[in-house]
Amino acid sequence: MTALAHVSLEVREGEFLSLLGPSGCGKSTLLRAIAGLDPLTEGRVLLHGAPVVAPPPGFGMVFQRDVLLDWRNVIDNVLLAAEFEGRPHREMQPRAMALLDRFGLAAFAHRYPWELSGGMRQRAGICRALLCEPEVILMDEPFGALDAMTRDDLNGELARIQQEGKRTVVFVTHSIPEAVFLSDRVAVMSAGPGRVVKIVEIGLPRPRPLSLREAPEFGREVARLRAIFAQLGVQKA
Numbered sequence: 001m002t003a004l005a006h007v008s009l010e011v012r013e014g015e016f017l018s019l020l021g022p023s024g025c026g027k028s029t030l031l032r033a034i035a036g037l038d039p040l041t042e043g044r045v046l047l048h049g050a051p052v053v054a055p056p057p058g059f060g061m062v063f064q065r066d067v068l069l070d071w072r073n074v075i076d077n078v079l080l081a082a083e084f085e086g087r088p089h090r091e092m093q094p095r096a097m098a099l100l101d102r103f104g105l106a107a108f109a110h111r112y113p114w115e116l117s118g119g120m121r122q123r124a125g126i127c128r129a130l131l132c133e134p135e136v137i138l139m140d141e142p143f144g145a146l147d148a149m150t151r152d153d154l155n156g157e158l159a160r161i162q163q164e165g166k167r168t169v170v171f172v173t174h175s176i177p178e179a180v181f182l183s184d185r186v187a188v189m190s191a192g193p194g195r196v197v198k199i200v201e202i203g204l205p206r207p208r209p210l211s212l213r214e215a216p217e218f219g220r221e222v223a224r225l226r227a228i229f230a231q232l233g234v235q236k237a
């Protein structure tokens with residue numbers, strides 16, 4: 001089957017771009033293609049003009065389910081990112097600890113993944129993705145399996161982190177409000193085969209506190225995206 005067709009998408013340096021669309025429209029496939037994780041049958045992905053054929057150094061990834069190693073404690077799971085980049089644990093340990101602290105996991109640094117809740121595991125996965133200060137962060141529905149309150153917290157934290165470092169983030173989500181809250185631009189996708197049908201600029205100012213979600217301008221952006229999906233015949237994205 002053809003998972004994606006005629007996708008043309010430019011991600012700008014330092015922007016937060018979401019891939020938003022219904023289940024099965026190819027969001028994960030596109031993200032994996034960008035990461036160089038899956039070979040393409042046609043087309044290409046370029047990073048600073050050079051083709052991506054394998055995960056480039058300087059990419060951080062967070063998946064739908066955390067991929068922590070059960071036999072390593074939390075800080076050693078975070079430090080795995082340093083190992084992949086050939087950087088010594090000693091050098092990266094303070095940063096790993098600072099990240100764990102920021103994500104409320106300092107007290108759990110020496111616990112094992114099976115001793116943590118789902119939200120804590122996902123936070124540890126985010127710390128790992130951020131450890132080596134990646135130029136690009138790719139996130140595949142990282143908060144999809146979390147309860148609403150944890151999801152809110154992590155949305156706020158992610159918005160702050162992206163702003164501080166002006167990092168490029170490509171973020172997959174089903175949730176229109178989540179995409180509006182986090183993004184500079186939203187790539188609206190539809191299925192059969194997967195394609196990007198529209199790119200929507202989100203005109204909300206930054207920084208964006210969580211309370212912004214109660215503001216009328218936030219509701220207007222959400223309604224604008226819902227209307228696009230309704231037009232496409234997708235009731236629920």
Ligand SMILES: Nc1ncnc2c1ncn2[C@@H]1O[C@H](COP(=O)(O)OP(=O)(O)OP(=O)(O)O)[C@@H](O)[C@H]1O
Pocket residue numbers: 001002003021022023024025026027028029030174194
């Ligand atoms: N390894 C595979 N082999 C065959 N078909 C696949 C494979 N992976 C994905 N697909 C198909 O490709 C399409 C796109 O899948 P993909 O996982 O990218 O969608 P998605 O938008 O991320 O979905 P979801 O939001 O449910 O995770 C789907 O129709 C899926 O069934």
